[in-house]
Amino acid sequence: MIDPRVKYRHVQCFMEVARKRSLVKAADALAITQPAVSKTLKELEDILKVRLFERSRKGVTLTQFGEVFSHYAGASLAALSQGLDSVAQARMSGESYLNVGVLPSVAARIVPDAVRAFQAENMETTLTLITGPNTFLLSRLRGGELDLVVGRLADPAQMAGLAFAHLYSESVSFAVRKEHPLLAEEKPDLGRIVDYPVLYPTKEAVIRPYVERLLIAHGVTRLPKRVETISNIFGRTYTLETDAIWVISSGVISRDIAAGDLVELPLETIETTGPVGLTTRADAAPTPALLMFQSALRASAEQKSMQL
Incomplete structure (x- = not known):
């Protein structure tokens, strides 16, 4: 977590002094006074509790701590500049x-x-x-x-x-209309779905392997009344009008469930979570x-x- 005492002006001033190797030249580039540069650097060194520069008559040079800080501070400023430019370009580039x-x-x-x-x-x-x-x-x-x-x-x-x-x-849901016969059973058996039409994910559907493993684990190896589909419109209409069981990702029917139009069979489907x-x-x-x-x-x- 970044120390909230470190401000943008601290990093900007540090990088300018590191580039110019001179407090005077850095002050000119930043359009501030030399004492202001010295004060800003002193604040940063006090926060970090290390010396960042060695000062001499020939100018200033980075300490080892200063070299380390320069590497990351430079990358941060470059990333910030790129981010500002990207937002500006996005606003100006039109459609x-x-x-x-x-x-x-x-x-x-x-x-x-x-x-x-x-x-x-x-x-x-x-x-x-x-x-x-x-x-x-x-x-x-x-x-x-x-x-x-x-x-x-x-x-x-x-x-x-x-x-x-x-x-x-x-996870995957097994959805039915609210008058479906299986809802009358206190704890429906997954194996009972073979007695009803089942709307099943197609081979291209990403949830199909999850569903296949779940059914095999419960001894279901054949669905005699299976219809494979990825059509949500057909799935919703057919399920509402028949005793079909719709095997579908829970997100697809979340609104129908909330509205009470469809009901999830109370089956354990945690194995299908992805x-x-x-x-x-x-x-x-x-x-x-x-x-x-x-x-x-x-x-x-x-x-x-x-x-x-």
């Missing part, structure tokens, strides 16, 4: 574009609030949201067509050249717009987590 791939679970749960917060910053950025299977989105990210993918962490084989930042974790986060190209420098949208997504995810 830009940000292409984001989102899995259905995050599209329903955290993206709406993040988009509202992002647009409130008046970035003049056209935001394009694309949804689809995880493999499809990651391939477009890797090819440069997308700037960001928001969804579950993919298998290691699919993450080559990509970077992942965790937001939260979510990390959800932000996937980007590891070698691509983020734009100011991308950084701001990522920040909005983190804030939305944190807010949703606090509400649970």
Whole structure:
């Protein structure tokens, strides 16, 4: 944690003296008096409790402590300057574009609030949201067509050249209409789902391996009335109108559950829990717009987590 007594003027003054090797020349460059430079350096040395410069008739030279501090202080000032320039360029560059791939679970749960917060910053950025299977989105990210993918962490084989930042974790739900016969049972058996139509994730769906392992662990190896789909519209409509069981990420149906339209079967699904986060190209420098949208997504995810 940075000592709150260390101010920007301390670091700026230190770096100018280190560059000029002279209090007088540093004072001229900073447009302040030499006594002001000396006073500022003295304050910084008192805070750090070390001598940063050796003073002589020939000027000033860095001590060993000064060399160490110079390395990090210079990097900090450079980063701050770059950050200020990036924000200024973002404000002045006019309309830009940000292409984001989102899995259905995050599209329903955290993206709406993040988009509202992002647009409130008046970035003049056209935001394009694309949804689809995880493999499809990651391939477009890797090819440069997308700037960001928001969804579950993919298998290691699919993450080559990509970077992942965790937001939260979510599990898979078995959702039904509120009049479903299984809800009359005090403790439904997972094996009973074979008696009903099951809306099942497709092979491209990132949650499918989690679901397969869960079912196998409970002795379910065959679903005679299985329909594989990634369509949320079809899944929601069909589940509301039939006795189907919809196997889906909890984030997709969170609003339906809250409204009482759908109900989660009281099954133990902790084994299906997986990390959800932000996937980007590891070698691509983020734009100011991308950084701001990522920040909005983190804030939305944190807010949703606090509400649970």
